[in-house]
Structures are given as structure tokens and as C-alpha cells.
């Protein structure tokens with residue numbers, strides 16, 4: 173007599189609908205069902221805050237923001253090679269320096285070969301320059317504003333426990349860090365020429381005329397010999 177029960181593979185395939193539904197998406201994520209069912213996602217928006225990306229899974233540790241999943245971004249409950257793109261705007265500086273390589277490695281694991289990481293952080297080179305250029309003008313309204321603003325953007329708003337910055341990066345240091353993990357083609361990205369509809373979030377913010385967000389993309393290599 174043959175069993176009429178569908179094989180496990182079919183059952184898991186049926187769980188894929190969870191990727192399209194909002195509330196179960198959160199539950200499924202926390203119960204490792206995404207990983208079990210080997211669900212593939214178009215993209216992740218890590219530390220999304222109020223800036224969602226349509227079609228992506230929007231994740232944040234703060235339950236008061238508009239995310240699909242309330243979770244930390246440093247350990248993803250997703251299968252290896254299962255996500256097309258990972259975007260994060262002004263989140264990576266919230267990761268302690270000692271954890272930075274581990275977290276970039278975790279994002280690399282989850283990305284599909286050829287998948288892209290989009291990483292936006294405060295540009296420490298710009299912020300140091302603004303600070304030093306304006307320190308002699310600290311007794312003027314404009315000088316004081318720019319020096320204090322550079323410090324605020326360096327150390328974070330400090331309004332809650334997820335709002336502290338642990339480290340600062342420039343293009344040179346971030347590129348070196350990303351390449352040490354295995355990412356390639358590290359470059360500044362131009363949101364106007366990308367296929368992804370990025371939100372108008374902190375990565376486009378300016379103080380006076382200076383752009384202080386360092387917006388970088390990096391690719392997980394296609395090669396079958398790439399680190400997984």
C-alpha cells in the first residue's frame with residue numbers, strides 16, 4: 173500500500189506562501205521556518221526604521237517601527253545563498269567593532285552568489301573634516317552648529333539603546349574590511365542608476381551642503397570557489 177501523504181519537500185514548498193504574508197512572515201522567521209523551507213527572498217532591508225523597501229523583508233530590532241520582522245540584524249535566520257540583495261542604511265555603525273567582520277560574514281553567507289550588499293554609514297572622513305574646519309569658528313552660530321552636528325552624526329542620537337554608534341568608517345577602511353571578508357567590486361553606488369527603488373532615508377540626508385552618508389555597494393562573487 174502506498175502512502176498518500178505528500179513528501180516533506182512538497183510540504184516545505186507549500187510553506188513558501190509565508191514569504192508573502194505580513195504577520196506569519198514575522199512568526200515564520202522566528203521559528204526558523206524560512207530556513208527550513210529554504211525560502212528565497214528578493215532582498216532584506218536591515219534596520220529599516222520607518223523606511224521600508226517594497227518587495228523586501230524589512231527587519232528592525234525596534235518594535236515601534238514599520239518592519240515585517242522584529243529581530244536583530246547580526247544573525248539572520250535564513251538559509252545560505254537565499255537572498256538577492258541586502259540593503260542597510262545607517263545601521264552598520266551600530267554594530268560593535270569587534271563584531272563587524274562576523275556580521276559582514278553572516279550577510280555574505282545569506283547572499284546569493286552575485287548578490288549585492290548595499291551599505292550606508294556616516295562618512296567619517298567628511299565628519300572629521302567638518303569638525304576640524306569649523307572648530308576655530310565654534311564661537312559663531314554656524315561653526316558651533318557644524319561642530320556639534322559632526323559629533324552627533326559620529327556618536328549617534330543616543331535616544332534609545334539601538335541609537336548608539338560603535339565605530340566610524342571612511343571609503344578606504346570600509347572597502348578594506350569588505351574585501352577581507354570576500355566581497356568584491358566595492359564602490360560607491362549611485363541610487364539613480366540602480367534597479368532597486370531605495371527609500372529616501374538617512375543615506376540621502378545632507379547637513380548644509382555636504383553629503384555625509386557614505387553609500388557603498390559590494391558583490392558576493394559568482395565563483396563556485398567563493399567563500400560560503
Ligand SMILES: C[S@@+](CC[C@H](N)C(=O)[O-])C[C@H]1O[C@@H](n2cnc3c(N)ncnc32)[C@H](O)[C@@H]1O
Pocket residue numbers: 218219220221222223231232233234237243244245246260261262263266334335373374375
Ligand atoms: C539610524 S536608524 C536608520 C533607519 C533607516 N534605515 C534610515 O536610514 O532612515 C537605525 C535603525 O537601525 C535599528 N537597529 C540598530 N541596531 C540594530 C540591530 N542590532 N538589529 C536590528 N536593528 C537595529 C534601529 O532600531 C533603527 O531603526
